[in-house]
Amino acid sequence: MVEISSDVIRGYNDTMILYILRKAPSYGYEISKQIKQLSDGKYVIKETTLYSAFTRMEKNGYIESFTAAPEADGGGKRRTYYRITGNGQQYYKEKCEEWNLTKEVVEHFITAEE
Amino acid sequence: METIKNYLEAMFANLPRTPEVIKAKDELWQMMEDKYNELREEGRSENEAVGVVISEFGNLDELAETLGLEKAVEESHELMELEPRRQLTMDEVRDFLHAQMARGTMMGIGVMFCIACPIWVILLGDTILEGIGVLLLLVQVALAVGMFVFASNRHARWKYIYKEPCSIDYATADYVASEKERYNLGLKGQRTMGILLCALCWVPAMLFDTIGLAKLSVMDNIVAVLLLLMVGFGVFFIINSSIVRASFEKILKLNDEKTMSSQFVDAQKGLYENPRLNNLMSVYWPTVTCIYLSYSFLTFNWGSSWLIWPIAGIAHSVIKKNMGSVKQA
Numbered sequence: 001m002v003e004i005s006s007d008v009i010r011g012y013n014d015t016m017i018l019y020i021l022r023k024a025p026s027y028g029y030e031i032s033k034q035i036k037q038l039s040d041g042k043y044v045i046k047e048t049t050l051y052s053a054f055t056r057m058e059k060n061g062y063i064e065s066f067t068a069a070p071e072a073d074g075g076g077k078r079r080t081y082y083r084i085t086g087n088g089q090q091y092y093k094e095k096c097e098e099w100n101l102t103k104e105v106v107e108h109f110i111t112a113e114e
Numbered sequence: 115m116e117t118i119k120n121y122l123e124a125m126f127a128n129l130p131r132t133p134e135v136i137k138a139k140d141e142l143w144q145m146m147e148d149k150y151n152e153l154r155e156e157g158r159s160e161n162e163a164v165g166v167v168i169s170e171f172g173n174l175d176e177l178a179e180t181l182g183l184e185k186a187v188e189e190s191h192e193l194m195e196l197e198p199r200r201q202l203t204m205d206e207v208r209d210f211l212h213a214q215m216a217r218g219t220m221m222g223i224g225v226m227f228c229i230a231c232p233i234w235v236i237l238l239g240d241t242i243l244e245g246i247g248v249l250l251l252l253v254q255v256a257l258a259v260g261m262f263v264f265a266s267n268r269h270a271r272w273k274y275i276y277k278e279p280c281s282i283d284y285a286t287a288d289y290v291a292s293e294k295e296r297y298n299l300g301l302k303g304q305r306t307m308g309i310l311l312c313a314l315c316w317v318p319a320m321l322f323d324t325i326g327l328a329k330l331s332v333m334d335n336i337v338a339v340l341l342l343l344m345v346g347f348g349v350f351f352i353i354n355s356s357i358v359r360a361s362f363e364k365i366l367k368l369n370d371e372k373t374m375s376s377q378f379v380d381a382q383k384g385l386y387e388n389p390r391l392n393n394l395m396s397v398y399w400p401t402v403t404c405i406y407l408s409y410s411f412l413t414f415n416w417g418s419s420w421l422i423w424p425i426a427g428i429a430h431s432v433i434k435k436n437m438g439s440v441k442q443a
Contacts (some may be wrong), residue, residue, distance in 0.1 A: 028144060
């Protein structure tokens with residue numbers, strides 16, 4: 001079975017995370033679970049990759065972190081949550097455009113022929 | 115779950131202890147814990163869940179890059195090669211702790227023998243057995259010295275723990291911390307008992323005095339013997355408990371203070387001590403013993419020379435309290 005090479009996907013981890021955070025603030029495991037689900041289990045993000053992305057994007061001002069306990073399981077453990085910022089929204093849109101262009105370009109060179 | 119914790123702690127053990135690294139470790143732990151719990155809820159076996167979590171963890175090099183730790187990670191690799199820390203096994207640590215308990219008992223008994231040695235002379239002093247009293251005194255001191263020598267010879271086996279840089283893994287640190295906790299109450303009890311015995315050693319004298327027995331001269335001797343025995347046992351308890359306690363703390367602070375491995379045990383504050391003072395303190399009790407014996411033998415003032423023990427004990431804890439721990443960076 002073909003697996004995604006981490007070099008290729010690296011540039012788009014941020015995009016995936018921002019896509020999820022656009023809907024609602026979330027925390028580490030929840031985000032990694034959603035990435036797995038939305039990709040039909042074809043991509044599992046590593047914990048270190050995810051945390052690196054958080055740190056980098058927070059430094060660049062695309063996301064903000066805060067500590068909270070989830071309301072769902074009452075008195076649940078406190079976790080670090082992330083929310084998207086205005087800059088993050090902007091960055092997400094740019095990344096989408098970039099991907100569309102990338103896809104378009106690379107598509108020209110992809111064939112199903114043996 | 116314990117396996118995951120061990121894995122994470124081992125990964126981080128040699129990284130510098132900075133707020134960024136601590137935060138990274140905490141958050142990675144959160145994610146791993148969440149993932150593990152969910153896998154278990156889905157009905158996966160313990161082993162399976164652990165396997166999945168560890169295989170999906172990723173690698174630290176990637177993290178080092180983002181945390182600006184490439185240099186630190188490289189340095190820690192270099193340091194490991196230049197000055198490799200000796201990794202102590204759990205069995206080794208267990209043997210060390212047991213040996214220290216035996217040493218505490220021996221040193222305690224030795225000092226107690228030294229303190230109580232005059233009782234023979236006091237009891238047999240004015241009788242025809244005076245000679246035997248002196249002999250018993252000398253035998254008892256010889257026994258004490260023998261114990262000191264034996265205990266320090268056996269202790270020499272563990273010299274490397276004090277001289278070489280050593281380290282312990284997370285599981286061992288966890289074990290020692292729980293052992294320390296388990297013995298904590300007993301050690302505190304012994305210490306309190308020891309201090310009480312020393313502090314209250316004059317009570318028999320006072321009691322005998324009040325009930326009017328002091329007129330009999332033989333009572334003076336009995337009071338003196340009781341006093342020496344109380345101080346002797348008191349000091350035994352104090353020495354034994356502090357040697358055992360010190361051995362736990364020695365192991366718990368083996369790991370390099372500047373790396374994450376020093377965080378294996380919570381509440382580490384105050385554990386890392388001023389190394390200079392430690393060198394000084396290692397000769398503290400032998401010096402006191404020396405002073406005590408030379409003063410006592412020179413002046414034969416056994417009646418009051420024992421006072422050096424409670425004073426030395428209090429001075430010891432005052433010095434340790436005030437100068438013992440280095441401020442944490």
